[in-house]
Amino acid sequence: AVVDKGVDFANYFCTYAFLYHQKEMLSDRVRMDAYCMSIFKNKHHFKDKTVLDVGTGSGILAIWCAQAGARKVYAVEATKMSEHARQLVKANNLQGIVEVIEGSIEDITLPEKVDVIISEWMGYFLLRESMLDSVICARDRWLKPTGMMYPSHARMWIAPIRSGLGNQRKNDYESSMIEWDNFVDDTHHHYGVNMRVLTDSYRKENEKYYLQTSLWSNLEPDQVVGIPAIVMELDCLTATVDDIRSLNANFSTSISMESAIVAGFAGWFDVHFRGSQSNPAQHEIELSTAPSRNNPTHWGQQVFLSNPSFIVKGGDKITGSFSMTRSVENHRLLNVEFSYHLQKSSGQLLNSTTSRFYID
Amino acid sequence: AVVDKGVDFANYFCTYAFLYHQKEMLSDRVRMDAYCMSIFKNKHHFKDKTVLDVGTGSGILAIWCAQAGARKVYAVEATKMSEHARQLVKANNLQGIVEVIEGSIEDITLPEKVDVIISEWMGYFLLRESMLDSVICARDRWLKPTGMMYPSHARMWIAPIRSGLGNQRKNDYESSMIEWDNFVDDTHHHYGVNMRVLTDSYRKENEKYYLQTSLWSNLEPDQVVGIPAIVMELDCLTATVDDIRSLNANFSTSISMESAIVAGFAGWFDVHFRGSQSNPAQHEIELSTAPSRNNPTHWGQQVFLSNPSFIVKGGDKITGSFSMTRSVENHRLLNVEFSYHLQKSSGQLLNSTTSRFYID
Ligand SMILES: Nc1ncnc2c1ncn2[C@@H]1O[C@H](CSCC[C@H](N)C(=O)O)[C@@H](O)[C@H]1O
Ligand SMILES: Nc1ncnc2c1ncn2[C@@H]1O[C@H](CSCC[C@H](N)C(=O)O)[C@@H](O)[C@H]1O
Numbered sequence: 109a110v111v112d113k114g115v116d117f118a119n120y121f122c123t124y125a126f127l128y129h130q131k132e133m134l135s136d137r138v139r140m141d142a143y144c145m146s147i148f149k150n151k152h153h154f155k156d157k158t159v160l161d162v163g164t165g166s167g168i169l170a171i172w173c174a175q176a177g178a179r180k181v182y183a184v185e186a187t188k189m190s191e192h193a194r195q196l197v198k199a200n201n202l203q204g205i206v207e208v209i210e211g212s213i214e215d216i217t218l219p220e221k222v223d224v225i226i227s228e229w230m231g232y233f234l235l236r237e238s239m240l241d242s243v244i245c246a247r248d249r250w251l252k253p254t255g256m257m258y259p260s261h262a263r264m265w266i267a268p269i270r271s272g273l274g275n276q277r278k279n280d281y282e283s284s285m286i287e288w289d290n291f292v293d294d295t296h297h298h299y300g301v302n303m304r305v306l307t308d309s310y311r312k313e314n315e316k317y318y319l320q321t322s323l324w325s326n327l328e329p330d331q332v333v334g335i336p337a338i339v340m341e342l343d344c345l346t347a348t349v350d351d352i353r354s355l356n357a358n359f360s361t362s363i364s365m366e367s368a369i370v371a372g373f374a375g376w377f378d379v380h381f382r383g384s385q386s387n388p389a390q391h392e393i394e395l396s397t398a399p400s401r402n403n404p405t406h407w408g409q410q411v412f413l414s415n416p417s418f419i420v421k422g423g424d425k426i427t428g429s430f431s432m433t434r435s436v437e438n439h440r441l442l443n444v445e446f447s448y449h450l451q452k453s454s455g456q457l458l459n460s461t462t463s464r465f466y467i468d
Numbered sequence: 469a470v471v472d473k474g475v476d477f478a479n480y481f482c483t484y485a486f487l488y489h490q491k492e493m494l495s496d497r498v499r500m501d502a503y504c505m506s507i508f509k510n511k512h513h514f515k516d517k518t519v520l521d522v523g524t525g526s527g528i529l530a531i532w533c534a535q536a537g538a539r540k541v542y543a544v545e546a547t548k549m550s551e552h553a554r555q556l557v558k559a560n561n562l563q564g565i566v567e568v569i570e571g572s573i574e575d576i577t578l579p580e581k582v583d584v585i586i587s588e589w590m591g592y593f594l595l596r597e598s599m600l601d602s603v604i605c606a607r608d609r610w611l612k613p614t615g616m617m618y619p620s621h622a623r624m625w626i627a628p629i630r631s632g633l634g635n636q637r638k639n640d641y642e643s644s645m646i647e648w649d650n651f652v653d654d655t656h657h658h659y660g661v662n663m664r665v666l667t668d669s670y671r672k673e674n675e676k677y678y679l680q681t682s683l684w685s686n687l688e689p690d691q692v693v694g695i696p697a698i699v700m701e702l703d704c705l706t707a708t709v710d711d712i713r714s715l716n717a718n719f720s721t722s723i724s725m726e727s728a729i730v731a732g733f734a735g736w737f738d739v740h741f742r743g744s745q746s747n748p749a750q751h752e753i754e755l756s757t758a759p760s761r762n763n764p765t766h767w768g769q770q771v772f773l774s775n776p777s778f779i780v781k782g783g784d785k786i787t788g789s790f791s792m793t794r795s796v797e798n799h800r801l802l803n804v805e806f807s808y809h810l811q812k813s814s815g816q817l818l819n820s821t822t823s824r825f826y827i828d
Contacts, residue, residue, distance in 0.1 A: 114475040127670045128677070131651060134663075144659055171661050192666055199665035291491060299504055301531055303494075305559035306552055310487045317488070 111439060113212075120237065120440055125187040130166045133228070136406040140168075142395035143228065146258060146381035147172045149391035153224060153256065153383055154178045162213050162227035162246045163239065167193030167206065169226050174205040181205055182222065184246075186212040213246045225251050226258035231440075232324065233410040234264050234340075234377035235432070236467050238440045241349050256387060257344035259379035265398065266375050267336035268361055268426055273323055274371035274413045281318035285311060322410040322444070322467045325374070327399035333368040333420065334361035336398070339375075339430045345384065355432040359448075363420045370420055372413040373446060374399065412446060412465045423453035435466070442467040471799060473572075480597065480800055485547040490526045493588070496766045500528075502755035503588065506618060506741035507532045509751035513584060513616065513743055514538045522573050522587035522606045523599065527553030527566065529586050534565040541565055542582065544606075546572040573606045585611050586618035591800075592684065593770040594624050594700075594737035595792070596827050598800045601709050616747060617704035619739035625758065626735050627696040628721055628786055633683060634731035634773045641678035645671060682770040682804070682827045685734070687759035693728040693780065694721035696758070699735075699790045705744065715792040719808075723780045730780055732773040733806060734759065772806060772825045783813035795826070802827040 123129050133139065147154060147169075155177035161170040164183035170193070173181050183206050185193055190210035197206040209216050225247055231237030247257065288310050292303045339357040378396040383389040397407040420426070428448025435441035444467060449460040483489050493499065507514060507529075515537035521530040524543035530553070533541050543566050545553055550570035557566040569576050585607055591597030607617065648670050652663045699717040738756040743749040757767040780786070788808025795801035804827060809820040 112472075112474045114472045115478045118475045118478045127666060127673050131648070131670075134655060135651060140659060166663075166666075168659075168661060172659075175660060192669055195665050195669075196661070196663060200662055288491070291495060295494060299500060299528075299532075300535060301528060301556070302560055303526075303556060305555050306487060306526075309552055309555075310491075313487050 116440075119438060121187050124163075124165065125189055127166075127189075127192065130189060130192075132406055134166060134168060138397075138403045138405045139228070139395065142379075142381070142393050143169060143226075143258075144172060145391070146389070146393040147176050147226075149393065150381070150383065150389045151176045152390065153258075153387065157223040158182075158220060159224045159226060160184065160218065160222040160246060160250055162225060162243050163229065164193050164208065165189055165228075167196045167208065169228065170206045170208075171197060171200055171202055173224070173226060174202040178205060178224075181207070182218055183208045184213050184216055185210060213242045218250055221250055221252045221255070223252055223255050224258055225255065230262070230377065230379060230407070232407060233322070233375045233442070233467060234262060235352060236440065236442055238434065240347075240352060243344070244347060244349055247345070254384075254386070256384035258381055259395070260344050260382040260384070261380040262340075262342045262344065262377060263338050263379075264340040264355075264375065264377050265336045266339055266359060266361075266373050266430060267332045268334040268363070268370045268420070269327060269331045269372060269374045269411065270333050270368045271325070271327070271331055271371040271411065273325065273411055274415075274417050277318050277323070277413060278415070281314055284314050284318070288314075316466065319413060319415055320463075320465050322375070322412050322465050324408050325411045326404040326408040327374055327411075329399045329401060332374065332399055333365045333370060334363050334426060337361045353434060355430070357430050358428070359430055360425055360427040363422055363424045363426070365420075366422045368420055369417050370414060370426070371417045372411055374409040374411050375444075376407070376409040410467060412444060412463070414461070414463065418450060418459050420450065421453070425451040427451055476800075479798060481547050484523075484525060485549055487526075487549075487552065490549060490552075492766055494526060494528060498757075498763045498765045499588070499755065502739075502741070502753050503529060503586075503618075504532060505751070506749070506753040507536050507586075509753065510741070510743065510749045511536045512750065513618075513747065517583040518542075518580060519584045519586060520544065520578065520582040520606060520610055522585060522603050523589065524553050524568065525549055525588075527556045527568065529588060530566045530568075531557060531560055531562055533584070533586060534562040538565060538584075541567070542578055543568045544573050544576055545570060573602050578610055581612045581615070582610055583612055583615050584618055585615065590622070590737060590739060590767070592767060593682070593735045593802070593827060594622060595712060596800065596802055598794065600707075600712060603704070604707060604709055607705070614744075614746070616744035618741055619755070620704050620742040620744070621740040622700075622702045622704065622737060623698050623739075624700040624715075624735065624737050625696045626699055626719060626721075626733050626790060627692045628694040628723070628730045628780070629687060629691045629732060629734045629771065630693050630728050631685070631687070631691055631731040631771065633685065633771055634775075634777050637678050637683070637773060638775070641674055644674050644678070648674075676826065679773060679775055680823075680825050682735075682772050682825050684768050685771045686764040686768040687734055687771075689759045689761060692734065692759055693725045693730060694723050694786060697721045713794060715790070717790050718788070719790055720785055720787040723782055723784045723786070725780075726782045728780055729777050730774060730786070731777045732771055734769040734771050735804075736767070736769040770827060772804060772823070774821070774823065778810060778819050780810065781813070785811040787811055 170183035194208040229239040337359040447462040450458040530543035554568040589599040697719040810818040
């Protein structure tokens with residue numbers, strides 16, 4: 109699938125050209141603390157080194173790297189935000205070290221290879237936005253053989269959850285179908301046209317919107333009712349685009365509550381800053397987007413509703429497979445499939461289910 | 469400016485591919501009644517005629533034309549909504565008369581010229597979406613010399629209004645700037661980076677968003693404080709794309725209330741279905757989107773806030789000029805400029821002002 113750059117800009121990059129949007133990311137304390145600590149607690153990774161910041165946005169990561177002692181930082185940004193990054197670099201007196209380059213990382217050229225590639229490329233449930241592709245491209249072209257990635261590792265997690273969202277969305281879905289029925293009656297009555305034949309199509313459109321599209325949510329830890337399972341682990345130094353283009357994993361999760369109604373699954377990610385094998389971090393930092401009372405992130409979790417919800421007891425297991433592919437229409441959006449059954453502690457198998465979702 | 473079709477689809481057409489969006493238009497009673505009446509009270513315009521429906525969406529207008537006695541209706545739709553239109557035509561037993569063609573009107577070919585072109589092409593403040601370009605293109609290629617346009621005429625109106633929206637948006641704008649200041653302090657304090665230098669750019673971004681972007685609103689008639697003025701009149705049979713690419717008009721409006729605080733201007737439109745000079749409508753129908761208590765439309769009015777607001781008395785006049793051009797980045801969006809002063813009944817001139825707005 110060839111990506112039309114103009115379309116990609118209209119759909120994806122345009123939002124990043126707003127300071128408002130950059131500010132939202134810059135206000136996410138968990139995100140900011142993790143990157144800041146990963147750099148300043150591991151200054152030996154940056155002192156006198158050359159660094160590439162892929163998608164510098166406001167320039168924040170590039171500036172930190174320079175403050176931590178980098179000799180040279182290339183800060184590449186596809187949107188006009190590059191101009192603000194340049195302003196910010198100058199106002200913080202780092203124009204001798206940080207060079208802001210406007211362009212997509214796929215198109216630009218650097219005068220040298222770098223020791224470190226830093227980037228904040230993570231989207232909802234890690235891979236939405238598919239920006240890791242660009243970081244991999246940068247790595248293959250511009251990282252020295254001895255170089256390291258910041259972050260160095262990433263993982264995707266899923267867990268069964270309880271939540272009122274399930275019933276809420278089902279109610280919204282049902283109301284919208286009742287409203288449709290009224291609309292069909294009215295249109296027939298007032299305007300002499302019978303639209304009943306579109307009811308199935310409208311139902312499909314609504315199912316997709318209300319039930320099959322994952323929801324952003326910041327869950328409380330006690331909404332997680334089973335032991336979280338890892339469905340993907342990634343070494344940023346070696347991962348290829350093929351590794352992430354489609355994922356498949358088996359999972360099994362034991363119910364950790366006495367009893368609960370499972371509304372569906374939540375998906376989230378964490379990344380780690382470990383440096384490289386030959387030059388490990390002195391202080392290993394973790395950035396986690398797991399459900400958390402005190403440390404929510406702007407990423408939150410993605411919720412995939414089960415339809416219908418089902419009852420579980422402590423000791424039951426949910427076992428199955430998870431897969432993720434890219435949307436054919438827009439490579440930055442994802443399709444997810446859960447296939448699972450409930451294994452009672454008695455050994456009985458129940459609720460064999462396959463559900464598909466869109467991360468839009 | 470060459471329009472990239474892929475980008476145009478991503479930005480514009482995609483929404484029309486949802487039944488949800490078509491349903492919103494099909495639920496607008498004022499819109500529906502006007503088109504329905506214009507057709508069924510003027511059946512002589514359709515009986516045994518050939519019709520072209522530009523942008524048929526669900527197919528509703530094409531179906532009405534067929535029901536009114538058309539010999540043949542070509543129903544052209546750029547999006548996959550064409551498939552639903554085809555279903556609907558068949559379910560209403562009109563597949564012998566209505567031919568649904570998927571494609572943009574600019575690209576498709578018809579086997580014959582037509583007697584009537586019908587289309588619901590109007591966007592916010594008439595010209596947003598620039599779909600009239602496509603209707604003009606269709607007319608120049610496919611309308612018989614004796615043919616007629618449905619609607620046949622269109623007008624744009626402006627009037628000074630009072631509204632709480634002005635203060636609300638100014639408050640929102642100011643809160644957002646206070647929040648920015650806190651953000652700058654926090655970022656400096658916690659993360660050692662001074663973002664103060666971006667304050668002017670953030671202010672501009674926020675001014676644009678909160679103060680210089682027109683607002684959708686359904687105003688009450690008594691919020692209109694001056695006699696509405698026409699800033700554009702258009703004969704759909706003869707208008708060219710050059711006529712609408714940029715507009716310039718002088719206007720003058722007399723305050724019709726004893727006293728009021730003017731929060732800005734509202735803009736709206738109406739269209740008429742008059743048939744043609746040689747074959748006029750028997751019942752002339754008007755579709756108006758003016759402020760109205762009982763007949764609001766999904767178009768509402770566009771509100772352009774004056775900054776600051778100003779006091780007027782009965783008999784005062786607001787006199788000035790209005791202009792509208794297309795956004796350079798997206799030809800379907802508009803830029804508007806108001807230049808005006810207040811002429812007191814004493815003859816004194818006050819508040820000479822020029823303000824620019826975006827219709828996004
Ligand atoms: N292929 C690419 N080339 C250059 N910039 C890209 C890119 N893909 C995404 N980006 C940019 O990467 C940024 C990701 S958001 C992160 C911004 C900044 N590094 C911070 O941590 O605050 C956006 O500004 C986006 O425009
Ligand atoms: N250039 C073009 N060619 C074909 N269809 C177009 C078009 N520009 C806009 N459209 C379509 O025109 C429709 C306008 S909305 C009106 C829909 C329908 N006629 C009704 O009155 O309910 C949308 O469905 C849009 O996809």
